[in-house]
Amino acid sequence: MILELDCGNSFIKWRVIRSEGASIVGGGVVDTVSALIDAVRGLRGPVPGRCRLVSVRTEEETTSLGQALSQAFGLSVVSARPAKALAGVTNGYDDYERLGLDRWLALLGGYHLARRACLVIDLGTAVTADYVCAAGEHLGGFICPGMPLMRNQLRTHTRRIRYDDLAAERALSSLVPGRTTVEAVERGCALMLHGFVLTQLEQAQALWGEDFTVFVTGGDAALVQNVVPQARIVPDLVFVGLAMACPLD
Ligand SMILES: Nc1ncnc2c1ncn2[C@@H]1O[C@H](COP(=O)(O)OP(=O)(O)OP(=O)(O)O)[C@@H](O)[C@H]1O
Numbered sequence: 626m627i628l629e630l631d632c633g634n635s636f637i638k639w640r641v642i643r644s645e646g647a648s649i650v651g652g653g654v655v656d657t658v659s660a661l662i663d664a665v666r667g668l669r670g671p672v673p674g675r676c677r678l679v680s681v682r683t684e685e686e687t688t689s690l691g692q693a694l695s696q697a698f699g700l701s702v703v704s705a706r707p708a709k710a711l712a713g714v715t716n717g718y719d720d721y722e723r724l725g726l727d728r729w730l731a732l733l734g735g736y737h738l739a740r741r742a743c744l745v746i747d748l749g750t751a752v753t754a755d756y757v758c759a760a761g762e763h764l765g766g767f768i769c770p771g772m773p774l775m776r777n778q779l780r781t782h783t784r785r786i787r788y789d790d791l792a793a794e795r796a797l798s799s800l801v802p803g804r805t806t807v808e809a810v811e812r813g814c815a816l817m818l819h820g821f822v823l824t825q826l827e828q829a830q831a832l833w834g835e836d837f838t839v840f841v842t843g844g845d846a847a848l849v850q851n852v853v854p855q856a857r858i859v860p861d862l863v864f865v866g867l868a869m870a871c872p873l874d
């Protein structure tokens with residue numbers, strides 16, 4: 626059994642796969658390491674013997690997370706590392722080590738699945754878009770605030786924007802002009818993301834015509850699904866790249 630982790634800024638996405646055949650035994654989203662340990666303990670079957678992870682957290686946080694896991698389960702932990710090139714893809718950053726590893730793995734995964742030019746959009750705490758041409762060259766990308774950051778900035782920096790998560794979820798059932806604060810904010814931020822995604826599509830079309838694949842991943846992928854009906858929604862795209870960057874044989 627292999628424990629796989631995608632440690633984002635807000636959440637840890639985890640899953641356990643079988644070493645043989647890579648079928649998925651269990652998985653989920655947690656917000657703390659102790660919740661992760663409980664969740665993995667709660668699985669039936671043998672405890673995973675190995676762990677591979679990608680983290681965009683600090684070196685210290687990532688090390689301490691790895692230590693907590695090896696203590697809890699006695700497993701060995703490998704972390705994805707920055708690379709200038711891997712699996713036919715070259716990192717497009719001036720300083721390749723600065724490219725977020727979640728972005729790197731998602732674009733490795735996307736290029737591996739598409740085998741042609743791709744636009745990879747990840748909607749999490751931050752929203753990112755990355756471009757890989759047909760020859761596997763990463764052309765760079767864009768970073769902007771995701772839905773959680775946009776709404777929290779408004780809540781934090783205004784006095785009269787206050788609402789709870791349930792109201793927020795309900796407000797997104799439609800995108801017509803809001804008649805309450807929660808509707809106005811939630812729909813406004815959702816439309817910001819729509820605009821971002823549409824602009825990325827235009828750029829990709831300008832570069833590659835119709836010869837490219839769009840991948841959408843991340844916890845908020847559903848928010849833009851209707852804007853890019855042609856997109857491949859691949860929730861585990863980072864894990865596809867993780868298996869490529871950290872093969873465990
Ligand atoms: N089961 C879930 N648990 C937590 N968040 C979820 C879940 N499903 C969807 N989301 C949404 O996903 C978003 C978080 O995205 P995601 O989990 O991809 O990344 P993250 O860990 O917050 O950040 P990063 O972009 O650094 O990976 C939140 O806006 C949240 O509303």
Ligand SMILES: CC(C)(CO)[C@@H](O)C(=O)NCCC(=O)O
Nearest residue numbers: 681723724725726727728751768
């Ligand atoms: C942009 C995020 C936060 C997205 O998770 C992550 O990829 C990151 O911290 N990247 C480092 C900065 C960069 O990619 O240029």
Ligand SMILES: [K+]
Nearest residue numbers: 633727747749
């Ligand atoms: K992410």
